[in-house]
Every structure is written in C-alpha cells, then in structure tokens.
Amino acid sequence: MKSPLKSPLALQSEVSLRALNTFGVEARARAYLPVTALATLEAVRADPVLARMPRLVLGGGSNLLLTRDVDALVLHMTNRGIAVTGEDKEHTYVCAQAGESWHGLVQWTLAQGLGGLENLSLIPGSVGAAPIQNIGAYGSEMADCFHSLRAFDFKTGELLTLSRGDCAFGYRDSIFKHALRERAVIVDVSFALPKHWQPNLRYAELAQEVAAMSKPTAAEISAAVIAIRQRKLPDPAVTGNAGSFFKNPVVTVAKRDALLVTHPQLVSYPQADGSVKLAAGWLIDQCGWKGRALGAAGVHDRQALVLVNRGGASGQDIVLLAERIRQDVALRFGVSLDIEPVVI
Numbered sequence: 001m002k003s004p005l006k007s008p009l010a011l012q013s014e015v016s017l018r019a020l021n022t023f024g025v026e027a028r029a030r031a032y033l034p035v036t037a038l039a040t041l042e043a044v045r046a047d048p049v050l051a052r053m054p055r056l057v058l059g060g061g062s063n064l065l066l067t068r069d070v071d072a073l074v075l076h077m078t079n080r081g082i083a084v085t086g087e088d089k090e091h092t093y094v095c096a097q098a099g100e101s102w103h104g105l106v107q108w109t110l111a112q113g114l115g116g117l118e119n120l121s122l123i124p125g126s127v128g129a130a131p132i133q134n135i136g137a138y139g140s141e142m143a144d145c146f147h148s149l150r151a152f153d154f155k156t157g158e159l160l161t162l163s164r165g166d167c168a169f170g171y172r173d174s175i176f177k178h179a180l181r182e183r184a185v186i187v188d189v190s191f192a193l194p195k196h197w198q199p200n201l202r203y204a205e206l207a208q209e210v211a212a213m214s215k216p217t218a219a220e221i222s223a224a225v226i227a228i229r230q231r232k233l234p235d236p237a238v239t240g241n242a243g244s245f246f247k248n249p250v251v252t253v254a255k256r257d258a259l260l261v262t263h264p265q266l267v268s269y270p271q272a273d274g275s276v277k278l279a280a281g282w283l284i285d286q287c288g289w290k291g292r293a294l295g296a297a298g299v300h301d302r303q304a305l306v307l308v309n310r311g312g313a314s315g316q317d318i319v320l321l322a323e324r325i326r327q328d329v330a331l332r333f334g335v336s337l338d339i340e341p342v343v344i
C-alpha cells in the first residue's frame, strides 16, 4: 500500500473516474479523496505526504478530458449547501458550496423567485467549476451575477475572498486558469441576484423561443433555454461529451474581412474591444465534420462544436479527432482553434 492510505482522511486508491467525467472515458485516480468541507483541504495541506502530491480538483467532470490514468491526488468537491445570505435594495445574495450542481443551483434560485441565472440553465458541471471558465450561454455569463467567492490557497493555507475584479473574468477565462492555477481551490461562490429583474433576450434564438409570451418570467426563460439546449446539445447522461470542445476563436477585423471575401456566409460577432469572434461550430461544420466520426469518437450531428463519445472511446480517440478537426480548420480558414476542456 502506498503511504497516502495511512492518512486518517477517507482516501481511496486506484479509483475509476469513468462515472465522474461526462465524456465517460475510463481512467483511474492513483489517490482519490472526496472534499466535504474546507477542513478536508486544510487536512490535505497539513499531511506531509498528501501535501506534496500533484492535485487534480474534480467538480462535475464536465469540462475534462482524461487521456490516461491520473497519477495525482484527485480532490472531488462534494461539499453541499445553498443559502440566501443577505439582501440590500438592489440584490439578494445567495451562497452555494462548490460541490453543488450548477443546474441545481439555478433551479433552486428560481424556486425562491430569484431571477438572474436562468440563461445559464442546464449547463452541466458544479458550482465550484463555474467561475474557472466563467461559464456562459444564451447571452449571459456567470460573471454577470457573480458577487464573490472563497478559495483555499494551497500555497499559503489561507482562505481567500475574491471579488469579481480579483477573478479577472474573460471569455471562458479567469485568474484560476492563470495566476491561481494549481494553487487555489474554490470552496463556495456567492451571487448577487437582481431584485429588479429584467429578462436578458440578447440571444436571438432565445428571444424567438419566448416571442409568443408578453412578459416571460425567469422560470419561463429557464424552460426556453432548456428546450433549446435539449434540441441542440447531447445529454451527457446519454452520450458522453464535455459541451463545446473548442472555444470560439477571436480574430482581427482584417482577418474576418479577408475570410468574408471567400466565405460570405461566415458567422462572426464583433467584440467590445474591436476584435471579432468567429463561430467555431460553423467553421467545423463547413469542413464537413458535423455528424462524422473517427472510430468511437464523433462530432455531434446538431452542433459541430461538441465532440461525443459514441461508446467506448478513449481520451486518446477524442484527442485524435480534435487534432484532425484543428488541422482542417487551420488549412481551410487559417484559424487556430483552442481546446476548451482541460486535457489530462
């Protein structure tokens, strides 16, 4: 037995992670520990053996591609609890523990009559993972209603409180992918939900979905988002996937204009900073990949941005498919696609 098992913590060794990643690929964790509270993290840091091990923090496993066994300590965030923590004239404040499911939190807030998170309904994954990539969909992103979070800093042993500014949120980006990577573990997240709620119907397809309603409620918008997602995106409980496998690439106006000459149908979105975001799904679709497969790894037939496990795919199979797609898009459009999930 390896020394970690001598620890008083509820450690397990050689644990299968197949059911803990939404791609459903097989990989084993050398050491696995459910984190039920901040105290677990403190105990890991205090343990001379565990503190030295490389760590992989696991939430809902929905933004992760495992290509091999994980020779690390897997810290599985399982701390639960959601509560209203306060209010002022403008906002109601809600705090959720990192191990809560994101969609569960969205539904909980709606059941309390609190709007704000409805556009982010049905996004797989956990509350603690949401700030890392600043999850976004249907005209909204997590940062919009974010108030603050607490994270355990493995370097100093401190419990940090970070504001929205501290987190440096961007498109699928935050400080947790940079300065605090492999250092801080998010313990809980607080949201400021607006008391004077207004629907956010910036996303055309969502606006269309509720067009027949004169004044849709937050719960009705949530239902509309769920309907759109169910039409377009595979349910990870049925077909293994990790949502968008690539980020939408950001290019210069000059690049977009050059592409428009040869591809007048190009789908692009101007950004506030003067750059342009391209729809990666469209680029991949144009390369003929939608619905195609390479062995057990495939491209979803209704949204080319989503790679799927057609049954029994390994992480390597999916990486191979992703690489072929990246090559084709680079060759045809001269655009480099970045992978969104964390690849181990």
Ligand code: EPU
Binding pocket: 136, 137, 138, 139, 203, 242, 243, 244, 245, 246, 247, 248, 267, 279, 280, 281, 282, 285, 290, 302, 303, 304, 305, 340
């Ligand atoms: N498109 C195609 N073919 C495809 C896919 C898309 O032509 O196979 C075109 C669509 O017709 C549309 C455009 O590309 O004109 C954009 O497609 P869509 O509205 O489906 O959104 P997306 O840009 O592909 C992003 C997010 C999704 C999010 C949706 C809705 C990223 C990487 N993805 O996808 O997020 O749900 O917008 O807001 O930003 C995720 O991150 O896992 C995710 C699913």
